[in-house]
Amino acid sequence: MPPSRPIDFPSSARRHIQDALLLEERGRLPNAGHLYGLAAECGLKAILIWHGHPTDAEGSPQRPFREHVDKLLISHNMTAITTFLTGRSGAHYLSLIPSISNFSDWSASHRYFSESSLPASLHKWRQGAVEIGQMLDYALTEGRK
C-alpha cells in the first residue's frame, strides 16, 4: 500500500460535480460552469494516475499534466493523453467520456470574468462532467479508486 496522500481525484471530481449541479439548480450559473471544469480535470487526472503517470508527494500528476482541463486538452491536446494511455483499459476509460472535448472553451480564468463575458457553454460542460461522474462510477466497480 502506498502511503496515504491527501489528493483523491475521484472523490474530489464527484464532489465538484455534485456541487456544480446544486449551483446550477439554484441559478448560480457562472460558478457552476467553473466547477464542471474542475470536476473534469480531476476525472482525467484520476485516469492518468491509474495508468501509472508519476505523481508528486501529495498525489498530483507531474508534468506535462499539471494543468487545468482546457490545457490538458489544448496545449498538449487529448492526443497527449491518448498517447500516454495504452492497452484496453486506457481506451476503455476514454471511450466512456466522449464529450470531454466540450471543455476546449473552458478556462480557469473565467472565475475573474464578468458574467456577460463567459461563453454560453454551460450545458456542454455539464454533459462533459456528468460523463466523468459515470466513468468514475464504472471504474469504482472495476476496483479503481
Add this chain to the structure above:
Amino acid sequence: MSERQVRFSGALPKTAKILSQILLPSEPLVIRDLLGRISIALDADRAQHADVLLRLREEMASLGAFAGSPAVLCSDDFFEPAKIFNDPSIMQFAVPGTELSLSLLDRQVTGQEWTFTPKEADSSALKPAVPTLAFFGLKGGVGRSTALAMLAYNLAKSGKRVLLIDLDLESPGLSRLLLPLERLADFGIVDWLVEDAVGQGAEVCERMISVSPLSDNTRGEIRLAAASGREDDYYLDKLSRVYAEVSGFPHLSRFSDRVRRLIETLKVQESPDVILIDSRAGLHDLAGLSIVGLASIAFLYSTVAAQSWQGYRSLFSHWQCRPEVARYVRERLKIVSAMFPESDQAARSKAFLEHSYSLFADTLYDDVRPGDDGLSETELFNFDISDSSSPHYPLRIRWSGRFQEFDPLEIPNGLFREEEIRASYGEFLDGAAELIEDLA
C-alpha cells in the same frame, strides 16, 4: 496460514454464505472487480443502517485479499447509483452445489462475450432472422473450416446464397481455402473494424466481399467476408486495435456491438439465405461472441480423443452458474464428432456419446427428479441419451485421408466423387441442412 487464505474460487461462495446470514436493508448487489475482489453495494442510507453495515464489513473482511476495499458500498459512494444498481449486465449467479444465488455485477477484462446474449429488442428487430451457424472447436486442426466449406458448397448447390464470415481473426484461413488470391476483395473484417472506429466503415463494407469460385457452377452463391483483404499490409497493427471500445452516440460501442452491426449491415447488403461463421478456436471472446451473441446454431467440434471434454466442461459450468444464459444458449448447441476414426468404430462411437451426454446432463440439462414426473415434460430441458435430435447427440464427420490438406476448389473439377464426400461428410451435411430447415 496458507490453508486459511481465501482463493479466487472460494471468494464468491463465501460471499453468498455471508449474505445468507445477515438481514440487509436492501437487496445486495455483489460487485466483483477486475482482480476478483468482491464488494457489496447496497441501495441504502449509510447513517440509518450503520450497525448492520459494520457487521457486513467485518464479515467481508474474512475474504482476505479478495475483499474489496471498501468491501461495502452505499448509494452515496456513486455519482449515479441508479445506473449501477440497474446495470444491464447484472445477472443471477447460482453457487454450484448449494441453493444459494446472488445478483452479480462481474467486471472482467475479457470473456464477457460468453455470457452476453442478444437483447430481446435486438433479436425481434432482426426478424425474419437469417439462419446463422457458428463453427467452433476448443482446439484447432479438427477440420472445422473444411466442414464449413463443404456445407457452404452443399448449400450453394441447393440454390442458397451463403455468406461466410471469417471471425478467426488471429488465425484467418477461410479465404485461403476458398479463394484464389486474385479473387480476394480489397478489404477484410479487420479493415472494417479500424476504419469504422474513425467513421469510415461504409465504403469498406462495399469492398470487402469476395465470391468463391467453388459456387461458380451452382445455382447458389458463396460470398465471403474474409479477415483480411488484398490490401493487408499492417495486419497486426490493425488487429492490435480492433478490440478497443469506441466512443459513440448515444452509447459507447463494445467490440461485439460493432461486429454485430457489421453483420447486420452485411445482411442488408448481401441478402444471404444462410450465414456460416468460422469462429476462433479456444475460449476466446470471438468464440463467445460467435456462439452466444450471433449463432442460431453453434456446432461444437470435438474428437473421440477426449482432451476437449474438460474444456467444454469448464465452459458449460460457466453457463450453469448463470441460469439465464444457460437457458438461452443450450437450445442452440449441437455437438459434432470430428475426425471420427476408421478403426474400432462401435466402441469409440459409444464412448463419444457417453462423454457428450454426461457433459450436457451434468451442466445444462434440467434435472429430472423422482417427484418431477407429474411436471410437464415440455417445461424440462432434458433428453434421452439416444435422442438424435438432442444437443449432445453428435453429427459425425468420418476421417478420410482423401480430405487431409485438400483443396475444396478442386471439388468442381471432379477430383472427388460424390460418394466419397458423402461417406465422410454426409451425416454432417444432412444434419446441418435439417437444422437450417427447422430454423426457417
